[in-house]
Structures are given as structure tokens and as C-alpha cells.
Amino acid sequence: MTPPLPVRVSVLVAVGLLVAAFAADLYGAKTEAGFSGAVSRGGGEAVVVAVLAATSGGTVEMRIEGYESAYYFKIYGSPLKALSQISTLGIQLENERFVYDVRAGFGYGDAVVVADPALIASLPVLAAGTTVKGLPEGGEGVIREELSTGQGLAVIAIPGGDGVVRYEGVFKVEGYDRLTAPEALAVAAAIAVTPAALWAALGGAGRWVRGRRRG
Amino acid sequence: MGEASRIARLAALDLSDTLRPPGFDALIVVAAALGGLLAGVQPLVSGYAAAATVLEPTLFAATVFLAVRGAAGVTGLVEQGIMQVYLSYPVSRAGVALALYFSRVVAPSALVLGVPSLVAALLLAPVVARDFEGFVAMYTVYLSHAFFYGSVFSLIALKARSPGTSGVASVAFYFAYEVLSIVFAQIGSGAGGGLFLDLALAMKPGIALYNLYSGVGDVSMFHVLALPVATAILSAIYLWYFARRFEP
Structure with missing residues (x-):
């Protein structure tokens, strides 16, 4: 029976x-993940540094230095994927790198942006409906933003004198138990x-x- | 005893065959442990994300079970002459069809998807409690997707009349469906949206609802509801075919 x-x-x-x-x-899942990197301009006009809260959500705090001018915006979905999907507009990504930490549900990456300078200034069009924020002059700035599940953040930076943009930061998961x-x-x-x-x-x-x- | 009561008894009788151990129990314990594991290794902070993480792979397990034990099992009933016994029960043909739909599609789908979801919900209780609505909505959409496969497989089984043919044809349908949804998504992404991307999303309502919740892509309620509506139509066709055309 x-x-x-x-x-x-x-x-x-x-x-x-x-x-x-x-x-x-x-x-199991961890509630904090650190990240860092450096991206050289190479043959491009600018660089992009991106983070993505793929399956988690929380606050990202990132220190970025070595830029001449920079701005950032939030976007739903992967910023690098969104940028590579507009190649028909004459914007190409080179040396693309993305690291994903499944235990934090978070990824980060960078790439070189090869495009006309005027086009680079118009990249925030990707972030329709969200605010584009500038980073302070002086080549060094700190970003602190909340990211919900599936939300990413892209920093577009034009490198300064040595042509290298460095970044490091931490992503803290919020609301997990x-x-x-x-x-x-x-x-x-x-x-x-x-x-x-x-x-x-x-x-x-x-x-x-x-x-x-x-x- | 009324007709409804007799249908319920018939459904319960057939359900004990569909969910007989050890096959069902082995599948459920593996799906529950691995589903819970998937929910535990990522810091999921919303109910809908927790449900989707577990249900996306579990849907495959449910589909295989529906093909092998659900639909192919119906042809087994015909081969062994048990269907004749069922039909001799004082219940209308539509009633027998309804009982078999419940025992071969509805209950197995609900359990194979439900147990791993329950494990994830218990493990992530504080998160799921905050977004219980999203969790339930995601489960409902994946359940309707399983019903879709179950309805198609049942129709195949009624026509095929052989457990082997029914099982293989059902798996072939599942494979074709999955490949087509991938092809449509790739063509649609290359074209920057349009009809193919709409079709790909409508074929995967779980992913469409996930994107709707997380704000990714251009998703509407059409993408989420198209397959459940198709499922309702297919279920009605199955019930009509069994009641009017099927010869055991």
C-alpha cells in the first residue's frame, strides 16, 4: 500500500x-560583491563601464578616475548589450569584457567605444525616460545608485591624459533574506x-x- | 451520487496511476532539491524573480512528464483496454474527458511545477512574502504553459494510439516549439523588434512576464496572455474531440 x-x-x-x-x-547567495578594473582608450573615442543587477537588486557604489569628462545613466537590461545592438548607428564596442558573479546576481564589465564624438554625446538616448547625470570635473568621481532587478548602469567616459579609466566599487544586495x-x-x-x-x-x-x- | 462526484472519483482513480511511485516521487524530489538550490545560490530579492528562476528549468521536467506519463499513459489505457472500463462508468464522455484532462494534465502540471516552487517559497519566505502576487502570477503563467503542452500532447495521444509514437511525437513537438521560439527571437533581435520578436515573446509567456516586471524590453499583456488563450482553445478542442470523435 x-x-x-x-x-x-x-x-x-x-x-x-x-x-x-x-x-x-x-x-549560497552573498549580499556584497566588490569589483574593479581599468580600461584603456586604445583606438576608440571613449570607454564604457557597465554594471548590471541581473537577478538581484541593491546599491552600487563606484569610484571612477582618469577621465576628462564622463556621464552615467541607468537602463533596463544589460548596458553593454544595448550598446552593441545600436552598431547600425555607427557605434562599435571593442575589447568588451563582462564578469558575472552568480552568487551576487551581479555583473560588471567595460569596453572601448569606437564612434564619432558627436554620436557619443547622444548615447543617453538609450536611457529614454531616465536621468543622465554628469560626473564632476577633475578626473575623479563617485557614483552611488540603487538598482532594481534587471537594471543596469552605464558610465560613458572620455579618458584623460594617460588614456586609461580606472574604476572600483562594491555592490550591496538589499532586501534579501x-x-x-x-x-x-x-x-x-x-x-x-x-x-x-x-x-x-x-x-x-x-x-x-x-x-x-x-x- | 451525482455526475460531478462520479467524475471526481474517476479522476482520483486515474490520478493514482499517473502519479504512481517511484517515477513521480523521484522526479519531484530531484526537481524540488535542484529548484531550491537554484533559488538559494542567487540573492533573489523579488517574488517574481524567485518563481521564474525555479520554474524556467522545471517546466522542462513537467513537459517530459506530461509527454511520457500523461499523454502516452492515455494511449496505454487504450491498449490495455482500461479506457473501455472507464467509458463503461456511468459518466458522460465529456465527463471522462474532463476527468482524464485533470488527472493527466492539470494535476501533474500543478504538482511538478508547484513542489519546487513551494520549496523556493519556503526557503525565501521573507522575500516571497513581500511580493507574493508576483510569485503567484509567475506560477500561474508557467502553469498555463504546461497546460498548453499537456493539451497538445493529449491531442497527439488520442490520434497516435500508441504510447511510443505518442511520446516521440510529443517530444518532437516540444523540440520544434523551443527551436522556433529561439529562431524567432534571434531574427527579431537582428531586425530590432517587430513580428518575430512578438511571436518569440508570446511563445514564452514566463519570460515575457519576467521582462514586464523588471521593465526590460518592449513587453505588453498580449505577450503574456496569448499562450494562455491558445491553451484554453486547445483544451476545448481536446474535450470536444474526446467526446465526439475519439474511438477507444
């Missing part, structure tokens, strides 16, 4: 929850035991055992 479906399903949920919770404790392994153990035990206990109390377990003995 097979245990009834609710008993089977509750045990399966409990097993799944335990495996997931213990795995998450061992190699999950059960710890001990909490999951308690929940799993309650989920698995309650229906099984009810079933046993109603005599089902006894019948199941007798049925197995008979073969």
Missing part, C-alpha cells in the same frame, strides 16, 4: 527544502511529520506495514 499523495508530497517538499537550505548555507539551515530543518520536520502523523493516527501506516508484511 502506497502512502497517500499528501504524505508523499509533504515528505518530498521537506527533503527538497533541506537539500536546498544546506546547499545554500555552503555555497532566506531561511538558515537550522530554521529550514525545523520547517522541514514540521512539514514532513504533521501529515505523516495524521495518517498514522488514522491507521494508514498500520495498514501499510501489514500490507508490506504480506508481500
Whole structure:
């Protein structure tokens, strides 16, 4: 005799929850990720530094230096992908690099922008409906922005004297919480035991055992 | 005992065959553990993202189950003569069709998608509680996608009449559907949008709803609702075919 479906399903949920919770404790999501990089102008006119809160959300704080002039804007989706999709307008990305940290649900990258200077000034058109902000003069600035799930931020910078733009920052996930392994153990035990206990109390377990003995 | 009660009994009887262990239990425990794992390794901060992360891969498991145990199982009933027994039950043909649709499509889809979702919801309880509506909306859309496959597979099974042919034809349909949606998306992206991108999004309502929530791309309710409407039409065709045309 097979245990009834609710008993089977509750045990399966409990097993799944335990495996997931213990795995998450061992190699689970993290709520902070640092990043840094340097991008050289090369043969391009400007450089782009992009970050993307792919599956998470939170606050990015980035220090950027080595620019002559720079501005930034937020965009829904990957900024580098959006920029590469407008190649028909005469804007090309070269030396594109993107690093994704699945445990932070966050990625960052950079590229060289090869385009007419006038076109570079018009790039914020990509960010229709959002605010374009300039970075202070002097070649050094700090950006602090909140990013929701799927939102990215692009910094377009025209490099200064040495032609290299450097950046470093940290992304802090906000609004994330999950059960710890001990909490999951308690929940799993309650989920698995309650229906099984009810079933046993109603005599089902006894019948199941007798049925197995008979073969 | 009324007609509705007899249909429910028939559905429960057939459901015990569809969900018989150990196959169903093995699939569910693997899907639940891996679905929960996917939800645990990323810092998901919204209910809709948590649901989508789990449901996108789980839909594949549900589809295979619907093809092999759901639709192909119906042809097995015909081959073994059990369908004749079902039809001799004092229930109308439409009632038998309804009972089989529930036991071979609705309940398996709800459970195969539902258990991993429940595990993710428990693991990320504080996050899901904040956006429960988004979580449920995403689950509903993926469930309708599974119903779509289940309806098509059931129609294939009624025509094929052989478990092997039905299973292979169902998997072939699934493969063609997936490849076409990818081709449409690629053509659409290259063309900068248009009809092909609309079709690709409408074929994947889960992704369309995810994009709608996260504000990515040009997505409308048409993209989210086109497949559920097609599913309702296909379900009606299946019920009509079983009641009027099907010969066991």
C-alpha cells in the first residue's frame, strides 16, 4: 500500500527544502560583491563601464578616475548589450569584457567605444525616460545608485591624459533574506511529520506495514 | 451520487496511476532539491524573480512528464483496454474527458511545477512574502504553459494510439516549439523588434512576464496572455474531440 499523495508530497517538499537550505548555507547567495578594473582608450573615442543587477537588486557604489569628462545613466537590461545592438548607428564596442558573479546576481564589465564624438554625446538616448547625470570635473568621481532587478548602469567616459579609466566599487544586495539551515530543518520536520502523523493516527501506516508484511 | 462526484472519483482513480511511485516521487524530489538550490545560490530579492528562476528549468521536467506519463499513459489505457472500463462508468464522455484532462494534465502540471516552487517559497519566505502576487502570477503563467503542452500532447495521444509514437511525437513537438521560439527571437533581435520578436515573446509567456516586471524590453499583456488563450482553445478542442470523435 502506497502512502497517500499528501504524505508523499509533504515528505518530498521537506527533503527538497533541506537539500536546498544546506546547499545554500555552503555555497549560497552573498549580499556584497566588490569589483574593479581599468580600461584603456586604445583606438576608440571613449570607454564604457557597465554594471548590471541581473537577478538581484541593491546599491552600487563606484569610484571612477582618469577621465576628462564622463556621464552615467541607468537602463533596463544589460548596458553593454544595448550598446552593441545600436552598431547600425555607427557605434562599435571593442575589447568588451563582462564578469558575472552568480552568487551576487551581479555583473560588471567595460569596453572601448569606437564612434564619432558627436554620436557619443547622444548615447543617453538609450536611457529614454531616465536621468543622465554628469560626473564632476577633475578626473575623479563617485557614483552611488540603487538598482532594481534587471537594471543596469552605464558610465560613458572620455579618458584623460594617460588614456586609461580606472574604476572600483562594491555592490550591496538589499532586501534579501532566506531561511538558515537550522530554521529550514525545523520547517522541514514540521512539514514532513504533521501529515505523516495524521495518517498514522488514522491507521494508514498500520495498514501499510501489514500490507508490506504480506508481500 | 451525482455526475460531478462520479467524475471526481474517476479522476482520483486515474490520478493514482499517473502519479504512481517511484517515477513521480523521484522526479519531484530531484526537481524540488535542484529548484531550491537554484533559488538559494542567487540573492533573489523579488517574488517574481524567485518563481521564474525555479520554474524556467522545471517546466522542462513537467513537459517530459506530461509527454511520457500523461499523454502516452492515455494511449496505454487504450491498449490495455482500461479506457473501455472507464467509458463503461456511468459518466458522460465529456465527463471522462474532463476527468482524464485533470488527472493527466492539470494535476501533474500543478504538482511538478508547484513542489519546487513551494520549496523556493519556503526557503525565501521573507522575500516571497513581500511580493507574493508576483510569485503567484509567475506560477500561474508557467502553469498555463504546461497546460498548453499537456493539451497538445493529449491531442497527439488520442490520434497516435500508441504510447511510443505518442511520446516521440510529443517530444518532437516540444523540440520544434523551443527551436522556433529561439529562431524567432534571434531574427527579431537582428531586425530590432517587430513580428518575430512578438511571436518569440508570446511563445514564452514566463519570460515575457519576467521582462514586464523588471521593465526590460518592449513587453505588453498580449505577450503574456496569448499562450494562455491558445491553451484554453486547445483544451476545448481536446474535450470536444474526446467526446465526439475519439474511438477507444
